Every structure is written in C-alpha cells, then in structure tokens.
Amino acid sequence: MTxxxxxxxPLFDELADPVLVAGLAAEAEEAGWHGFxxxxxxxxxxxxxxxxxxxxxxxxxxxSTSRLRFGPMVSPLSRRRPVKLARETATLDRLGGGRLTxxxxxxxxxxxxxxxxxxxxxxxxxxxxxxxxxxxxxxxxWSGEEVHHHGExxxxxGIRFRPTPAGRxxxxxxxxxxxxxxxxxxxxxxxxxxVNLDSADHLAEAVAGVEALRTGxxxxxYVVEIGPGEDGSPYARAGATWLLTGFExxxxxxxxxxxxxxxGPR
Numbered sequence: 001m002t003x004x005x006x007x008x009x010p011l012f013d014e015l016a017d018p019v020l021v022a023g024l025a026a027e028a029e030e031a032g033w034h035g036f037x038x039x040x041x042x043x044x045x046x047x048x049x050x051x052x053x054x055x056x057x058x059x060x061x062x063x064s065t066s067r068l069r070f071g072p073m074v075s076p077l078s079r080r081r082p083v084k085l086a087r088e089t090a091t092l093d094r095l096g097g098g099r100l101t102x103x104x105x106x107x108x109x110x111x112x113x114x115x116x117x118x119x120x121x122x123x124x125x126x127x128x129x130x131x132x133x134x135x136x137x138x139x140x141x142w143s144g145e146e147v148h149h150h151g152e153x154x155x156x157x158g159i160r161f162r163p164t165p166a167g168r169x170x171x172x173x174x175x176x177x178x179x180x181x182x183x184x185x186x187x188x189x190x191x192x193x194x195v196n197l198d199s200a201d202h203l204a205e206a207v208a209g210v211e212a213l214r215t216g217x218x219x220x221x222y223v224v225e226i227g228p229g230e231d232g233s234p235y236a237r238a239g240a241t242w243l244l245t246g247f248e249x250x251x252x253x254x255x256x257x258x259x260x261x262x263x264g265p266r
Contacts, residue, residue, distance in 0.1 A: 003236045005265030006035030006243040007257075008225065009224055011057055014254045016050035016262075022060035026259060029065045032264045036061060037073035039102065039245060044112045048249055054233075055088060062096035068098050073244070074174045074193065076107025078127040079120050082134040082154055083161075086141035090165045098167030101195060103223075105174035105182075106131060128181060129153070135171065135189070142169065172223055177206035187213035191221030200234035207239035228260045 015021055025036045030195045038061075040054045060221035061070045077085070092189040093100040106127045109115040116121045121130065133151045140147040172191035175182020186192035187210050188201055194206040205220055214220065224231045224240040232243040243265075247257060 001236075001241060001261040003232065003240050003262075004034035004234075004242045005240060006037055006067075006069070006244045007033055007261060008037045008039075008246040009053060009257070010039040010044070010048075010247065010249040010252065011038075011052035012044055012048045012249050013050050013252060015252060016052040016122070017259075018052055018057040018060045021052070022064040023058050024257065025061040025068060025070070026064045027258070028261050031262055033068065033261070034265070035069040035242065035244075036065070037071055037101075039249075040072040040075040041112065044119065044249055045241060055092070058092060059095060061083070062092060062099070065099075066097070067099075068197075069101050070096065071101040072103055074103035074105035074107075074172070076127070076131075077104050077134040078107065078116075079115070080134070082137035083141070083156055083159070085134070086138055086161050089138070090142065090163060092162065093165035093167065093169055094163060096166075098165070100165070101170045101172060101191075103120045103172045103174060104131060104135065105193075105195075132185065135185075138171075170219075170221070172221060177202060178209075183210050184213055186210055187215075190210050190219070191223055193223040195225075197224060197235075200238040202242060203235055204238040228256070229266070232266070 009015055028036050038054045043051055058070055106124055109122055121127050130153050134154050137149050137154055142162040142165055144162055146158055146160045147156045148158055170190040172193050173186040173189050174195050176191040177194035192210050197203055221241045222239050223242040224235045225244045225246045228245055
C-alpha cells in the first residue's frame, strides 16, 4: 500500500500564528499533501517562547482546506476533560466535513514540565488509566446515545452528546515500540504511532506485535515520523500507512518549512 504523506508541525514561535498555519495548510493541500497535523503543548523549553493553542489552530485549518486530514498529534488526554473534548472533537469534525483524526498519548513532563508546573498528574501509570477511561467516554459520547459512566477519574451521568461527529473519527495511539500496554491500547483503536523508531526493521517488529493483538478487521494505520527529505520507502515496505514529515522545534524555520511543503510529498 502506498502511504499517505502529512506535515507535522509544532505550533511554536513563528508558527504560533493560527492565520499563518492555516495558510500553510492550504498551501500543503494544493501541493498534494494528504494530511496536516500539529503538536499539542502548553509550553516548551527554551529557546521556544511563543506557543499556540492547537484546537483553535485546527479550527482555522478545517476552514482553510477541503481535503486534508488534520488533527492533534498527539494530545495527552489526561489534562483534558473528556466531556469537553467530546464536544470539541465532534464540532471540529463537522467543521471539517469529517476529516479529523485524533492522536492520543500519555504526554511527558520531561520536555517542558507541562504537568508538574501546572499541578497535573505526573505518574505515567495514572495518566495511562486516565487516558483509557477518557477514550471510553469519547467513544460513548460520539455514539450519540446517552452516556452513563462512573469511573476512577470521570463521571458522566445520563448526558447525550449531540450533534455527533460528521463521520467516524479515527483515533491513533502513540507509544514506545515494544511497550505492551500502549500496543494493546492502539490495537483496540484505529492506528499506532510508534515513537522514537530507529529503523524500518524496528517498525516491522512493532507492526507484527500490534497485528497479533488486533481483533478487528477494519482499516488500521501505522504512523511514522520522518525527517524533511528523508526517504520513507523503507518504512512503507515495513508497513507504514502514513509518513509524517516532522521538524525540530528548537530550529524551526518558516522558509525551510515552506520549501519542504512546496516540494510536495516524496
């Protein structure tokens, strides 16, 4: 299968302007890219200064494009209220005509102290339970049926979430390859984003591991980050269905991004 190609941008400094990023998304669509994904962070370490909200930016992207898939990649659900996220994702998906993909993960405090500096949960195991519970609430809310959920972290007592999303929102779960729990989580969802891969062989092992855990036979994506200009064909042969061209946040250059964007996917 020929993989889809997307740009994956941190919304930092020059890219903290939602109007500018929405314009880049429109240019990317015109240049033949299939997706446009953004980081979900509250802050980042120096020298990064400015940080934009991903959800407002994604709304701008939804209205400036007509074909691109878009979404946060990835959103740490433990710092979001799942009932509010249910409303936001359904609205955003309808705004974009059914083009939202939701990337989810645990997040990490080590890059910018986003959890410790804001009083959020820092224990990975607890955040994992919060993530799984939030995913259950989202799935129930997106169904349009009345939701009754009484869990360890969240309560929803007889609320129906209407309108529902325009389509079925794919959910991709990030995780370190070889870690069984994130692989099991991904196998229940619509895609797996193994982070910090070091080779196509590493991806092939991750694909085999997730495939052994899957019980459904519907569409499923394997998502891989590559560098600008990097040949993604070894990852495609190993099973990647999406290749995300990413950029280092500490050395962002708008001119560089535009150059890669205008060259189109490779």
